[in-house]
Amino acid sequence: MKIVISKVFAFLIALALSSGASALLITDFEYVGVKLGEGQSKTIYHDLTDYGVPDKYSVTKAWLKLGFADSEGRRIWGDWEYDWAKLTGPGLSGFWEVDGSHWFGYDIRKVAVGADGIDSLNEDGRLSVTITSFYEKNGQYNDFWWKTSMLKAKVVPEPGSLALLAFGLVGLVLCRRQMQVG
Numbered sequence: 001m002k003i004v005i006s007k008v009f010a011f012l013i014a015l016a017l018s019s020g021a022s023a024l025l026i027t028d029f030e031y032v033g034v035k036l037g038e039g040q041s042k043t044i045y046h047d048l049t050d051y052g053v054p055d056k057y058s059v060t061k062a063w064l065k066l067g068f069a070d071s072e073g074r075r076i077w078g079d080w081e082y083d084w085a086k087l088t089g090p091g092l093s094g095f096w097e098v099d100g101s102h103w104f105g106y107d108i109r110k111v112a113v114g115a116d117g118i119d120s121l122n123e124d125g126r127l128s129v130t131i132t133s134f135y136e137k138n139g140q141y142n143d144f145w146w147k148t149s150m151l152k153a154k155v156v157p158e159p160g161s162l163a164l165l166a167f168g169l170v171g172l173v174l175c176r177r178q179m180q181v182g
Contacts, residue, residue, distance in 0.1 A: 022156065024057070025155075026048055027151070027152050028150070032146045032148060033145070033146075035143055035144070036131065036144060036145075037133055039133060041130055045126050045129075046126065046127045046151040049125035049126075059122050059153045060154050061118070061153070061154040062118060063111060063151075064149060065108060066109045066149050067107070067108055068106065068108075068147060069106055069107065069144065070145075085133065087111060087131055088130045089130055091114030092117055094109065
């Protein structure tokens with residue numbers, strides 16, 4: 001009987017350590033395609049439930065990949081126009097210059113989602129993302145294109161689900177052992 005118990009405990013430890021192997025990576029892509037200027041903001045919502053996040057799974061890690069393009073790249077008063085974007089939302093923050101050409105390339109920004117954003121995703125599967133255009137100097141507003149937003153989230157089974165599975169397997173092992181003895 002001691003051998004059976006030690007094998008069961010070894011199995012439970014292996015099950016607990018392999019729980020990361022059952023993690024899923026879920027992607028939500030949004031084509032935004034909006035031009036922001038004169039201090040304008042745009043909010044979008046990433047919704048992981050659209051892509052089938054299984055019940056009893058929770059988000060452990062998430063990150064955004066945002067695509068921007070400069071609208072014109074023109075000169076203002078002898079200097080190049082600088083376009084500034086500000087990112088806000090639960091667990092999100094960032095402030096950077098948009099460089100990508102509207103016709104020839106994107107300015108890609110990768111941002112990790114913080115604890116508040118992970119909580120929001122675990123609560124209802126949604127994450128709000130807001131981009132605001134900021135003026136750069138002399139009261140002149142800039143403009144740029146917010147092209148894309150992609151959310152990637154790593155989801156894993158909740159510990160309670162793994163515990164139920166483990167107890168069921170222990171019961172099967174003990175029933176089989178009982179049948180072999182009797």
